Amino acid sequence: MSDILIRAATAADLTAITPIYDHAVRTGTATFELEPPTLAEMTARFDNLSGAGFPYLVAVIDGHVAGYAYAGPYRPRPAYRFTVENSVYLPPEAQRKGIGLKLLNALIDESEARGYRQMIAVIGDSANAGSIGVHTRAGFEMIGTHRNVGFKFGRWLDTVMMQRELGPGSTTTP
Template sequence: MTDVTIRPATPADIPSITRIYAHAVQNGTATFELEPPDEAEMTRRMTALLDGDFPYLAAEIGGSFAGYAYAGLYRPRPAYRFTVEDSIYIDPTARRRGVGRALLKRLIEECERTGFRQMIAVIGDSAQTPSIEVHRALGFRHVGNVENVGFKFGRWLDTVLMQRDLGPGATTKP
């Protein structure tokens, strides 16, 4: 594994975040967005998460931006307030170098420190084996598939649902 540095993401990272996400939108099925958002929209999204005190992380390898991850509410209704959904995007040149694992590990730690109790991974496309495996390696369990819910690149796509307890999970009240 390459030496990966994880740090809080900042607005200065928006150009790199926008570039990585645009590549994911245009070339992959990890996201079901069809048109890449611009830097203004990515800034709005980051600001909303940071204003809500959610973790937003950046990864670097040798000083170069390699990827990012964040957690946000799984659903907006109040009963879901202790459950977050994770999102991770890696620069194509940094894949298979431990970046995703390092980001997810730190994201889990940050969410536990903040008091969240469950983390949900909604993985676009059941063929996303690397994403499924890194989640499994860090304690997520498969809780279901939602079949044929997205249509991108001329084909129907599933989403894979995985879940992990954070801290004491549901063994105690928050």
């Protein structure tokens, strides 16, 4: 495999990002969305996150987007402002090649550089061993499971909660 370049996503990348997410929505349980968002909606989401100062990254191999990751607000209340929730998505052909871990580690570094102190992973489907494994390798710890909170593809799904401190974490005040 060629070298993996991780860089900040741009609006031009959304034409490659949108079908990656579309596939995840239509075929997987990593996201609990039921209808894939349009390019216009993905653009609005990208603009909102980027405009608010959250990191949004792409993995590029041979000039093509091979996955993306971003951090966003964990919860809207102001006391949560130092905590982010992460998302990482790869097309099927890019999975199990180390791209997700590289994206996640870069997202952690970028989130730390922006002053965030905690990162939460809300992993759709407790059977999602790939995502749980990648987060574990990136230093996340299991903090709990919300059982049967989503319903997709005719079955109930759990969400797995994992957490990782960023930078000094809670050892100092921001």
